[in-house]
Amino acid sequence: MESRIETGACFCGAIAAEMQGDPFWICFDHDDDCRRAIGSPLTIWIGYRLDQFRLTRGQPREFSKTRGIVRSFCEKCGTSIAYRDEGLNDELYVTIGFFDHPERFRPQAHAYWRLRLPCLEFSDDLPRIDTYSRRRDPAFGNPVDR
Numbered sequence: 001m002e003s004r005i006e007t008g009a010c011f012c013g014a015i016a017a018e019m020q021g022d023p024f025w026i027c028f029d030h031d032d033d034c035r036r037a038i039g040s041p042l043t044i045w046i047g048y049r050l051d052q053f054r055l056t057r058g059q060p061r062e063f064s065k066t067r068g069i070v071r072s073f074c075e076k077c078g079t080s081i082a083y084r085d086e087g088l089n090d091e092l093y094v095t096i097g098f099f100d101h102p103e104r105f106r107p108q109a110h111a112y113w114r115l116r117l118p119c120l121e122f123s124d125d126l127p128r129i130d131t132y133s134r135r136r137d138p139a140f141g142n143p144v145d146r
């Protein structure tokens with residue numbers, strides 16, 4: 001059987017990538033840092049291992065405000081692309097807006113539920129987690145404490 005391949009691109013098309021295989025984790029994220037960085041009330045992160053992600057066009061710019069956390073984006077059009085965190089080893093989170101077929105992904109949980117905007121209502125029965133939905137390496141602490 002062929003391995004699953006998902007493709008994605010930024011708004012202007014300068015950056016494109018291919019993701020191979022199934023993501024290991026998909027979650028809604030209500031975190032305020034991500035909200036500001038992405039400019040959206042919430043996002044859905046699609047989590048892959050680093051070797052599942054391959055750029056097929058262009059090179060994203062990177063930005064880090066919090067130690068150990070790197071966000072990537074297209075320098076031409078500003079599209080947010082991905083998030084890496086040294087406390088989450090070998091995990092790369094790609095924004096759902098980057099994908100050519102975002103309808104194929106089903107979130108498995110809500111992360112940072114306590115930070116969600118009051119105007120957002122959800123009728124799903126997914127787990128609601130008040131902090132990170134992933135197990136972090138305690139050696140790196142939490143981003144809010146850095």
Ligand SMILES: [Zn+2]
Pocket residue numbers: 010011012013014015074075076077078079
């Ligand atoms: Zn672009």
